[in-house]
Amino acid sequence: MTEVTEGSKAPAFDIPADNGGRATLSGPTVVFFYPKADTPSCTNEAIDFSAHAADFAALGVTVIGISRDPVKKLDRFKAKHDLKVVLGSDEAEAVTEAWGVWVQKTLYGREYMGIERATFLIDGSGGVAKAWRQVKVKGHAEAVLAAAKEL
Numbered sequence: 001m002t003e004v005t006e007g008s009k010a011p012a013f014d015i016p017a018d019n020g021g022r023a024t025l026s027g028p029t030v031v032f033f034y035p036k037a038d039t040p041s042c043t044n045e046a047i048d049f050s051a052h053a054a055d056f057a058a059l060g061v062t063v064i065g066i067s068r069d070p071v072k073k074l075d076r077f078k079a080k081h082d083l084k085v086v087l088g089s090d091e092a093e094a095v096t097e098a099w100g101v102w103v104q105k106t107l108y109g110r111e112y113m114g115i116e117r118a119t120f121l122i123d124g125s126g127g128v129a130k131a132w133r134q135v136k137v138k139g140h141a142e143a144v145l146a147a148a149k150e151l
Contacts, residue, residue, distance in 0.1 A: 003100040006131050010122045011098040015066070015088045018074045023088030025122060028061040028151055030144055032119040032135075033101045037069045037077035037087070041137050045117070046083050048141035053084035061148045066090050067115060121147050 004010065010025055017023040025031070032049065034042040049056075049063050056063050063085040069077070074087040088095070096102040101116045117137075121130040121144060130147045132140070 002098070004098075004120060004128055004131065006128050008128050010120065010126050010128050011095070012126075013088075013090075013095045013098070015090055015092070015095055016071050017064075017089065018071065018078045018087040020071075021086065023064045023066065023086050025126065026062070028059070028124050028148070029122040030056065030061055030063045030119065030148065031099075031122065032063070032065050032117075032144075033096065033099065033115050034065055034067050034117055035115045037067055037073050038080070041117070042067070043077075043081060045135075045137045045140065046077070046085065046087075047081055048137065049144075050082070050084040052141050052145050055145055056148060059148050059151070061121075061151070062086065064088055066095060068093060068096060119144055121151070123151055 012025050014024045046065055065085055066088040068090050071089045090096050096115055101118045103116045105114045117135040119132040120128050123129040
């Protein structure tokens with residue numbers, strides 16, 4: 001597993017997405033990894049990015065959220081919260097591994113493997129312009145939007 005950092009080339013992907021679509025890395029893109037659809041923090045993060053979806057689109061930036069949830073769960077999640085971003089399903093686990101966000105976590109003293117909440121801003125040439133690790137949700141979408149304006 002390699003760690004994706006600022007200045008590195010973003011690993012390419014082509015995975016199933018909500019509503020029968022595909023999530024691929026093409027052009028300026030925000031890729032945010034979240035542990036599990038329809039949990040409180042993940043929901044708030046997806047809602048925050050959706051609230052700014054038009055702002056990202058105006059900059060020519062696609063926003064993709066990725067978890068290991070199956071597409072059917074992503075469809076329900078998107079419909080329930082009226083989400084405006086692409087939701088990719090990494091059930092095959094290759095993308096979270098390639099991006100270095102499948103990590104050991106600890107909760108109440110119990111260690112387990114899970115997705116690190118992380119976001120990457122990819123520039124038009126496929127390079128990582130900015131990386132946020134161990135993201136705190138509040139104000140995060142706004143910070144990513146501000147960075148996207150600098151591309």
